[in-house]
Amino acid sequence: MGGIEDLYQEMILSHYRAPRNRGTLTNPTVSVTQNNPMCGDEIQVDVLLDDDGRIVELAHSGQGCSISQSAASMMSEKVMGTTRDEAQHLIEVFRRMMHGDDPPADVDLGDSEALAGVARFPARVKCALLPWMALKDALQSVGTTKETPHGQ
């Protein structure tokens, strides 16, 4: 087990106290609500994609603990401006990090890397994943209706 400081790093607490991109969008391309069956927490992630399938706006709302709230805040900063493919790749890297794998050298998860220590607290992994899984759902649901332009 890691010490508590691995979990509650200053970076995490600062996002928790002052979350970025918190709220809802008026005209999201897609809006997804995800719940954590273990604790009952719910998060809503609204995403606005441009015609190229690039995330131009993202907002998160709902209730949650410091881990899920800060994860949402950090995620929102990191994925803003990425394409669907890029975002999906980041989601996968983050998911792996939650199972204990270091991110590959060429991928930068930004502030989210502060959450690496969560992997040692299995009960909290679902908290950290909550916003990312909501984003994954959101991107998948648009993906089924519209192909992302690739390499153009």
Place this chain on the structure above:
Amino acid sequence: MGGIEDLYQEMILSHYRAPRNRGTLTNPTVSVTQNNPMCGDEIQVDVLLDDDGRIVELAHSGQGCSISQSAASMMSEKVMGTTRDEAQHLIEVFRRMMHGDDPPADVDLGDSEALAGVARFPARVKCALLPWMALKDALQSVGTTKETPHGQ
């Protein structure tokens, strides 16, 4: 636990080797089959009652172990000639003996008292009770259609 000799007394083995009243009746007042769900043994008890509700003939058939077979043989001798009430009393005394109670001083179970040791072998109690429970069923089934004459 009692020693095996408490269980397999010579009296029991002699009834097992040469069972009394084994067979079936051609015109029984009632015939009942009882099975032991634990082992699959089945016994059939045929009873012929006279107009006074007295057991004038009783025969037992079926397959079973030394305990159930000898119990049937001993029972058949003992209850022959008794009234329904007397037989029902004997059934109850025998049942109690199988739960470890000594028969009251004024009741004589005859050879069946050799089965007292079975009480210390819980798995075999059902074997010893099998013919007695069949008789109980038999007497109850006639009792529902015909009152036993009492004290006359």
Place this chain on the structure above:
Amino acid sequence: MTEARLDSLAVRADVPILARPSASGRPLVYLDSAATSQKPMPVLDAMDDYYRAANANVHRGVYALAAEATERFEQGRADVARFVGSRPEGTVFAKNATEAVNLVAYAWGLRHLTAGDVVVVTEMEHHSNIVPWQIVAGLTGARVEFVPVVDDGVLDLAVLRDLLATEPVKMVAVVHVSNVLGTINPVADITRMARDAGARSLVDASQSVPHMPVSLAATGADAMVFTGHKMLGPTGIGVLAADPAWLDGLEPFLGGGEMISDVRREGSTWADLPHKFEAGTPPIAEAVGLGAAVRYLEGLGMDAVRAHEVELTTRLLAVLGGVEDATVYGPRDPARRGSPVSFSLPDLHPHDIAQLVDREGVCVRAGHHCAKPLMRALGVPATTRASTYVYNTADDVDALGAALASARAFMGRV
């Protein structure tokens, strides 16, 4: 024996896990007995001795070892039956309380509920006393109605009265002590109302049987369920205690070995109670362990167990009352509540509270406590819950207070 007080330090000495440090190195302050209890040595020893000296399959073996195994197993049943005043043949072993509710829902409900019938549960039920009814309602066309929670966490019995008067209610299933609010429900009144309206009743006594004197007769219920692991016993065993006359008329639930009288290709007939409802090899060592748990509780005296709980709950409510801005759910009066005490802090999420107090060795539960309809009624996604038992002391309760203060300090507030 009069006014026997519970000596919780003596109990602690019997519970090996409490002598171990927590993960953080601090002494373990276990305040999550509503989720599961810790186990005293006599319980562990009884199970171990069963496996080392008497293990065999029960009920069908002729040899002495099998007779010994059967005797120990059935002694466990006799102990449990004595403890809650049920008859041994009306005391059925299931794998947990949840299966016991499902047993009633399937064995009775599937064949006795028809389209339009109503099963009444309450808003404060554990999922185990909601979902089985929803499933069986789905299969039969019956409906599940909820009695709401009002005021400081009590049931609105006027709604129950209305439902019974106006709807074809066939079953009222109600928790004795809420695992979230701690509320002790007036189950005798409720089961009487049900009976008067021609409905059956089931009492979920999972949080009461471990903590206070409870008898099947006093609840007035047709069926009562509880679970071994919350009452000093092992996992893997729960109990349905019910009126044998009622059970006797029901078709079985699970089919298999032990529960039959005869099996033929064309169909089967059933064993006598309680075996009719115990298909397959039962939880043998677990019944032996649960019997030892019950005898241990009887040794403490259930009045003393309850008095100790009221004492600790009084202190717990006082400690939480001293935490700035804390919301405590459920009745204020310790005499009207069982062991679970749920609370919220406006600035700290339950997950964070549980995580941060764990630093100090304090174990409390955070989440919906398998009571999501209640969470919605309370308007929160989750709460933090502390619950005490026979091995807890006033120091444990105080440790929670101190840990909450330092959790706040850690998260940036003084």
Place this chain on the structure above:
Amino acid sequence: MTEARLDSLAVRADVPILARPSASGRPLVYLDSAATSQKPMPVLDAMDDYYRAANANVHRGVYALAAEATERFEQGRADVARFVGSRPEGTVFAKNATEAVNLVAYAWGLRHLTAGDVVVVTEMEHHSNIVPWQIVAGLTGARVEFVPVVDDGVLDLAVLRDLLATEPVKMVAVVHVSNVLGTINPVADITRMARDAGARSLVDASQSVPHMPVSLAATGADAMVFTGHKMLGPTGIGVLAADPAWLDGLEPFLGGGEMISDVRREGSTWADLPHKFEAGTPPIAEAVGLGAAVRYLEGLGMDAVRAHEVELTTRLLAVLGGVEDATVYGPRDPARRGSPVSFSLPDLHPHDIAQLVDREGVCVRAGHHCAKPLMRALGVPATTRASTYVYNTADDVDALGAALASARAFMGRV
């Protein structure tokens, strides 16, 4: 590691009960492992250590102790899944094999069988793989048909073929190794025939998984069940190993805590596999114990376990072959059979045999072995059954031979 032989004396040293004298004072000769197995120290220690060091309720606790409990519990699942080549999410803990069959019968059968549909079982099934199907057939209007046993105790597959060709068969449920005859059935062929006819299949591996290498894939079944207590593990736990894709599409069986995603008054949604089928507090310590049992068996090597069994069974058949007038049921060839060996003597009833050999410390089972349809097919009310396991030696088998001789002498025949 090649050609590792099983050292049964080393195993005996791990099993404390075998060091105790029997009730008669003689050494215990335990030949009833088909009913339940004895337990080695590593299994008892794993459970004891769980209760003394890591006990908490699983899956929902934030504190470190709960994380440790969850990890040990899920390690048990991972161990079991590895042992039979199932996926962890397709490895569901039930209370015994019987519940696992009922799970499939209720969760699948109740919603997928309709009037006139046929479930095929065999005449050599344990009641646990008959009665659940009869119950669900009774609720749905389906029929249960039996494949007969012929020759020296093998299935008449021509009848199965006929049934599959002419009847609307939706399920074929078959035992892998008969608990009476010992017969090893060609389950891969049978499940293929079922699949080709569009039917589902369930293999009851209660007597095979403990004794020989078995994988879910090799059986070809949609579902396979087995039980902890017959494989060195504790009572109170059984396993359903199944194709997750199939399970995923089924409605749940038992409702309650742990198995939900969300519970609303209007209805509920289900958790992911395997939790969807594990309602309520699972058998936590039991899963820890079963994991240890599986690791113990892996340490012995399942090929070695099987080779040892073939060796002892060969000897057992020889010993019984030497008993005058003895009838031995099931295949003659030890390579075609598992551990259970049933026999009859014309002059001694099985109850008397079991009772009399118990005098010499020998434990064998007498009765219908929860297989009454098979008893009827064999034309006997009961048989005597001896079954060996990893802790048995050739001496144990010989002791049975000697005890049978003295039983006969006692009952008055030389």
